[in-house]
Amino acid sequence: MTFTAPLREELRGVEPYGAPQIDVPVQLNVNENPYGPSEAVVADVAAAVADATRTLNRYPDREFTALREDLAAYLGHGVTPAQVWAANGSNEVMLQILQAFGGPGRTAVSFAPTYSMYPEYARDAMTDWVVGHREEDFSLDVAHAVEVIAKHRPSVVLLPSPNNPTGTALPPATVTAVCAAAAEVDGIVVIDEAYGEFRRAGTPSALEVLAETPNLVVSRTMSKAFALAGARLGYLAASTEITDALRVVRLPYHLSAVTQAVARVALRHADELLARVDDLRAERDRTVSWLRGQGLTVAESDANYVLFGRFADRHAVWQGLLDQGVLIRETGPDGWLRVSVGTPAEMTAFHTALTATLGRGLG
Template sequence: MTNAQTSNERADRLAALPIREELHGQEPYGAPQLTVRAMLNVNETTHEVPADVVEAITKQVHAAASQMNRYPDREFTELRRKLADFLSRDLPGGDLSAENIWAANGSNEVMQHLLQAFAGPGRSVMAFPPTYSMYPLYARGTYSDYIAGTRNADYTQSADDVADQIRRSRPHVVILTSPNNPTGTALELDVVRAAYEAAAESNTLLIVDEAYGEFRQPGVPSAVELLEGRPLLVVTRTMSKAFAMAGGRLGYLAAAPEVTDALRLVRLPYHLSVYTQAAASAALDHAESLMANVEKIKVQRDRIMEELRAMGLDPSPSDANFVLFGGLTDEKAAWKHLLADEVLIRDVGIPGHLRVTAGTEEETTLFLDSLRTFVGR
């Protein structure tokens, strides 16, 4: 029996199950998982975790193992305090406290908690494609309607346009993404302010997803600066990217304390294990060491943009750890050519475009050399 036949039989058996009607025919979120020399398709930090961080995490996880007969701290109080201290670095004045922080198993679960509390049946969620492909899945998983807004042709967003779309649609939750995935574009704070004012008119929650916030270009602000006095504003972050903890699964947010109180109504009991809390806490203790890798990644990101332009391609300006680039006549052929050279990047479904994660200097060189060969054929 061929793989295709097996796959078709599994699909038939799935279709026969009494699953929710709207799930029939849907595809799960995913990206190719292949072992090649340069895996640059899912925006992980490809640099090795610094030895001092590995040692600290190992020590704290080992200590946590002696406590696994007991439930973990349900309020993860110490972890919230450390996350607040880290985020406060983005504030020109004043500090966040543990009361402003929530965390979960990756920013995916953070978003799920937010939509469980503020969206749901009979409610709607608005985002602005092309953007993170999980947003409509979050909406579907919480029985929420999904509203797709629009962007400018260069993927940017203007304050007046975003505010106008929010006022016309009157969703219950709005998601802005800065830097945006897959385009890499960041938002000016005037866009967030205008979006918040429009959202507040209909008592709408505004989420700014800053999963790649630590990779911003110099001088690009964070929406964390706008939290004070805005009880309907939420800023989400993750430790998967800048903290090299994609396998650790820790996402978090900053918001008014009453927002975190709302999330306690929907979270599962003891949702953060002792091991997750220990690993994240140890990583935060070594933030400076990990941020040094962030600076190295930013160098490679900027190198990618410069060299792609020299090839005659069209990279979008990026404030993230990846680069979306266009100008390809056949992006699928380019993707296959790169994979044949053991370089895996992402086809994000935009004609003529591909997205590449900024990796180590060696991985970046492999990518650029292979693509240069393809473009020069």
């Protein structure tokens, strides 16, 4: 018997998303925090997981009440537990947003270059996808954004800040202007602050305008600054009208008892886990200066990664680094590469490998 799986036509031939997973000594391609938890955090996590294990025969709290309380306290800015939502990584948070507010006959908008998963969320939620453009310096022109929103009338606008892959943060005036334009067409605006904790001093969070902006959603993750990528916990703050809508589309008991327990431990140790953020900021700024000193063009970054270029053959540069045991990311506009910020030793290895690669005339 022959059989052809009835795959949706738009999915035929599509490769699954994912950065290369290559076992090399220096991995600087997926923006992970290079500093693992302390033994004190490990012990606290182990104890919390042990407690959760004792009741794994029962379903977890599907409203993750205690975790929402902890996340609200961490976010501050007057955010209440009812305004908080969480899921398995910010990826699931974004997909749930598109499931609730997108769908057939609706449109989602972003501005390129932007996070490469956004069009996949839209596709999976059967939502039309429209992409505008950013300026040469990767900032967002408000007039252009307003024009795109007025023309396409999106139900969802997705804006990472800091932007992935460029590291560019949005000023509050831009956020409020985009939210006002989206409100005119009954749309919501998601400011994706997955890398928000890495912002440079003086760069504000969109949380500062959340209280007076009912169609604003501010999303975060514990994967980056909290060094919790393996635990898969993303979350957002928004009006209760929005968070209640997400409860409709979530799968039953979508956050396991173990995930909730681990996330709550991380929040209890927030001061310790976030202490390395300053180190990574400083290393990022040193990396920007060093790359510019090599004559390269480098985007301003408020994240834990740096976009640099421009290369006639960026793949040759990427391969040249990989041949020396350093893995970075071939992403963003043509001619650009992105390097995650690692430990000082990892960044020294990156400097050495890039110098040798460019010295051979590659790129």
